[in-house]
Amino acid sequence: MPAIAAAPVIEIGGTGGLPAPSCNGTPANDRGAPKGLGRCSVLTMTTVYPIRDSGTNNPTTVPVNSTLVALTMRVGKLKDSKTCTKYSYHWVRSKIKGVTKNRWTKYCSKYDVFAEKAYFDKTFGKGSKVRLIVLRPERKKSGSVILKKVVALGPMISLERYFGRKITLALRQTIPVLKGDVVGLSVPTYAPILPLASSGTTDAWRASRPPAGFKPKDPTSGLPITKDPVTHRTADPCSTRFGVIFAQSSLLTTGKIADFRCSYPGVPTFEFTLVASS
Incomplete structure (x- = not known):
């Protein structure tokens, strides 16, 4: 009887290993301005995917037609x-x-x-949650930068039980993906899965920011601005200084199209497992 070759298992993301998240459960790790956004940095109210990790470009882009079967995350720990x-x-x-x-x-x-977790719950929504998302590139339109369409979503995952752990979650319902699709995570509230980016790093990730209609806000008064009060140049709507982290831009509906124009240094601590189609 001839042997039957098993379908190849493919890991995407985590090219340089999953680094330790910045939220490590150390007392006073949250000191920063505003509180909770200092050394403990979290992803907030957006959809993300990495674009560079340890010299590898687009690490969570699907290389061949396959099936998405598992998600691995290294989750930080929040502490009062x-x-x-x-x-x-x-x-x-x-x-x-x-x-x-x-x-x-x-x-x-x-x-x-x-109270670190209470602060995040009050500011970004109750409970740390993520949802696996599959994005497909869309043809660029006038004024857009990088358009992606939501083609599939996984179940909502509550992270509290996983704080301080590295976990692999098998999908109860696997998701077929095509070559060129991009796999990421939607964060409707907040998620401690972000390391501190080292100075000069080339690692980077993109977010579905800014949401439609967003206007940069003065970090002191909270009023809309057009000019950066420090540089006097046009205020960048992607800058975390001007309130975009408090604006909801997470994608939670299939068929939704968003512009991933905003990029940030570092790389979120997640990766995915695929099984190549036969």
């Missing part, structure tokens, strides 16, 4: 922090070996308590 912002002193009388002594003792009289 308690930071002393004011110290005071008071007299303490103690008796040591029969001798009474007075001394100044330092203590914290004011704390800054920050």
